[in-house]
Amino acid sequence: MSVDLGARPWDQLFARHVAGDTGDQITAILNQSGATDAITLSGGFPHPETFPTQAIAESFPRVLEQSVALQYSPTAGLPGLRDWFAGWLGAQEGVRPAENELCITSGGMEGIGLISRCVLDPGDRVVVEGPTFFGALVGFQRTMTQVEAVPVDDDGLDVSALERLLATSSGPVPKIVYVIPDFQNPSGLSMSVERRHALVALARRHGILIVEDVAYRELGFDGERRPSLWALGPDVVAQVGTFAKTFAPGIRMGWVAAPAELVGQLLRAKQNTDQCTGALGQLLLEDYGRSGRFDQGIAFSRKFYRERRDIMVDALRTHLPEDMTFTRPLGGFFSWITAPAHLDTVALQKQALDEKVTYVPGAAFYPDGRGQNQLRLAYSRVPDEKITEGVRKLASVLTRAGGA
Amino acid sequence: MSVDLGARPWDQLFARHVAGDTGDQITAILNQSGATDAITLSGGFPHPETFPTQAIAESFPRVLEQSVALQYSPTAGLPGLRDWFAGWLGAQEGVRPAENELCITSGGMEGIGLISRCVLDPGDRVVVEGPTFFGALVGFQRTMTQVEAVPVDDDGLDVSALERLLATSSGPVPKIVYVIPDFQNPSGLSMSVERRHALVALARRHGILIVEDVAYRELGFDGERRPSLWALGPDVVAQVGTFAKTFAPGIRMGWVAAPAELVGQLLRAKQNTDQCTGALGQLLLEDYGRSGRFDQGIAFSRKFYRERRDIMVDALRTHLPEDMTFTRPLGGFFSWITAPAHLDTVALQKQALDEKVTYVPGAAFYPDGRGQNQLRLAYSRVPDEKITEGVRKLASVLTRAGGA
Known part of the structure; x- marks a missing residue:
């Protein structure tokens, strides 16, 4: 990588908002949550089982003719x-x-x-x-x-x-x-x-x-x-x-x-x-x-994600320390956890990664530094049987940290 | 359409660059060149014959499996x-x-x-x-x-x-x-x-x-x-x-x-x-x-567009008034015409449309109001046999205007 663009340093080429971009911090937080050999409760991706693969395969020849x-x-x-x-x-x-x-x-x-x-x-x-x-x-x-x-x-x-x-x-x-x-x-x-x-x-x-x-x-x-x-x-x-x-x-x-x-x-x-x-x-x-099939697909997805929500909420009820709260969503992909104020979920990412489980720290979701004791869990894409295991691992990390 | 966004006029909501946007003028010029029942020498679209429809149809099932x-x-x-x-x-x-x-x-x-x-x-x-x-x-x-x-x-x-x-x-x-x-x-x-x-x-x-x-x-x-x-x-x-x-x-x-x-x-x-x-x-x-097939497709396209370039250049040689110049491109989609300074190609769009032929006036291609006596012709998408007819029609419009 060169330091300069010809006679001009790169940082003098970029627009002003680039220098002041706070996205770096969020990107760093997100990158840490992206490890692939872990149970990833971090990513908010939809589950491939909900994709209309068969329908697309069938309609493709029809569509390409247009x-x-x-x-x-x-x-x-x-x-x-x-x-x-x-x-x-x-x-x-x-x-x-x-x-x-x-x-x-x-x-x-x-x-x-x-x-x-x-x-x-x-x-x-x-x-x-x-x-x-x-x-x-x-x-x-x-x-x-x-x-x-x-x-x-x-x-x-x-x-x-x-x-x-x-x-x-x-x-x-x-x-x-x-x-x-x-x-x-x-x-x-x-x-x-x-x-x-x-x-x-x-x-x-x-x-x-x-x-x-x-x-x-x-x-x-x-x-x-x-x-x-x-x-x-x-x-x-x-x-x-x-x-x-x-x-x-x-x-x-x-x-x-x-x-x-x-x-x-x-x-x-x-x-x-x-x-x-x-x-x-x-x-x-x-x-x-x-x-x-659009409407049928939505009906399928609702049932599919509801089952996963149930698994995660059951696991949270069983394993999460009593001084922490979680939301029971009525739709969507996420549950949101609030721990006691002294916990730092950015710092705890490393311990969670050692246990092979990922989440997104709460600070990524605020513009003002709040959320340091919060975190987001997604049940949308991780395999069914891994949801409970992932929550159990995470809960043990949080429990150890909570007692500190 | 409402005039206001609640208590605020729309023009006070939009960012400053929106008010100063000179794109309006270009959009207006381009819209006029979009008539569909005419020979459209205006649009710079690629020709569907160059699209890899068959290759896409064949690879689609393979790709969708991933x-x-x-x-x-x-x-x-x-x-x-x-x-x-x-x-x-x-x-x-x-x-x-x-x-x-x-x-x-x-x-x-x-x-x-x-x-x-x-x-x-x-x-x-x-x-x-x-x-x-x-x-x-x-x-x-x-x-x-x-x-x-x-x-x-x-x-x-x-x-x-x-x-x-x-x-x-x-x-x-x-x-x-x-x-x-x-x-x-x-x-x-x-x-x-x-x-x-x-x-x-x-x-x-x-x-x-x-x-x-x-x-x-x-x-x-x-x-x-x-x-x-x-x-x-x-x-x-x-x-x-x-x-x-x-x-x-x-x-x-x-x-x-x-x-x-x-x-x-x-x-x-x-x-x-x-x-x-x-x-x-x-x-x-x-x-x-x-x-x-990517390389084969490129070879096909080169030959395909060269033939059209030849047709357009031949027609321009034959029909364009002698006091106007045109470029003979060695590639791409376009020839560029320069008429005597007193011609206004924005104003002439209407006459060209009456003759059922479209082009893009030169002013759209400059940031400073130049190009009023220039225009762009595209040979990329119009059917072969229409290229000559379109140039002939356009040349007659330009000839009449040139004599004014």
Whole structure:
């Protein structure tokens, strides 16, 4: 590696946000949790058993015959996929996005990134849940915005706390509130219906864009379905979705449903990422959706992940020390553990690795150094029989540390 | 459409660069050239006959069997594809990118976008060829940089003119020089070997990152191959490539080969776009590459587009008024026409559309309002027999306007 780019040191070439990038810290934390010979309760990947491999194999010849399959496609997505999906979303949510209110993306994170680039200037304020998805956190921080976390409890984001923050802080009104209302990553908790209404009203009152990440929304375990924020406030909410959990992450796809003014800007910004989402993948998803197997796949996944949730929660009940709490998620991939305040889950990663078990330390999910006594466990991809063993190993590490 | 986002007008939500976005003008120009019942000499799409449809159909079952096909994959790309492609590039260029000098992207434009976001701050300077690819132009302008164009002649970018610009201008040294050295979009011209050496030396002297776009590099018609800028200066050049012209645009894929310091930043930035390029597409490309059909496909495409180039050049020779010039490209998709100074090719779009023929006005390819008497023609996708007819129609429009 050279130190310089010709006459200029590299650090003088990079944009200012690169020097101030706090993502390094999170990356370091995540890298430590990636060991492959361990029971990985760290990774939030979906399980391959939920992938529609057979359906894709069957529809592939049909799809490849279409003349648009290998060509560039419209930035907003292929008309056929957009039509099927707008109908599907309309049936689920009670609101169908209009033609100009929907954009197909290359995954949920692309949606968050596009919104950030269209809305945020350095110095702007963004509010997130504490804890929240670290990918979004790093994305917001890269725009040199001020990211503040509002607490989450059993009813999701504490809207009263957000209201107090808005009333008492002296800076500009935040531009974005980013929330994961259903089976949140990492806490597994969901926002109550009452708070959803309150948040939409608050956003209208202050002119704040709610970015609603619905990555786990379809993976509820008990049939209860709360209204999405977007359905409650399509005028102030951008719903960001991914097909990584309902189709497959190896074909990058997601969506943004949002007010037309914003979608128009996202389409222009997308011309500076991949210009369009791959047509072949869009046709495969449309075929899967129209065949009815999309809904069957979701039903399968709900049952599949519920069984794993049960195994993990049983193991946590049995093995976790009594002075630690864990969440029992009603959907999604994660349980969230809170240990006594003196425990440092970043430092404990090494001991856990010695025991061949990984997790993600809580600090990765906050913008402000909190979460040092918390950690996230995922039951989504590890083999069934390993969940209990992994929790047992982890619990022994935590028990030893707790007694210190 | 609502005027406001709750209590805030939309225009106060968007980032500052959105208000100053000059992309609008280019978008308007491009939209006018998109009519579907006309002979479209405007679009720079590859021809479906060059797509490896049969090869993909054959390799698909093999690829789908692999456990990684539908899962998330490493941000830098799957090891197998990276290994094949690093070897392929090494054989072509005489330099093999090291492990940490290569990143698989979701198309060439994603590479340009990632580099922009890692390097450019508002107010920074970027130098491009005049004319240049409008997608890159809009991408740079969205970062609120100052974009300046240096002239292109039959030997490509005028390096002496760039040297004079650097010597005489009072602003900061430009951070990026963006060039398309081979069969440039839109001019069809290539950079001489001598100028390539001179540009790399100049970049080293001033500490400027050369962004080399090799979108059309493999599509040369006469077997001559000049050294790439990246091969001449791997310490100061980021080579941005796309597989859209050598595989298929419907599977979004490209690469950046660059100094490790830069690639490391690009990988972090890519975690805020699609996080990883789709694994399914990567496996399909690797299979295609290792089977040897990638090289066969390139040989086919060269012959295929050369025939079309010949048809267009013959038609231009026959029909274009004598006071207009056109380029005879030695590769790629485009010929570039220069009419007498008083002609306005934006205004003439309407008359051309009445004649059912489309082109892209030259103004879209400059950052500074030049090119009003120029236009780009593409022979890549229009049916053979329509090329001559389209040129004849266009020539009649230009002839009538020239006499005015």
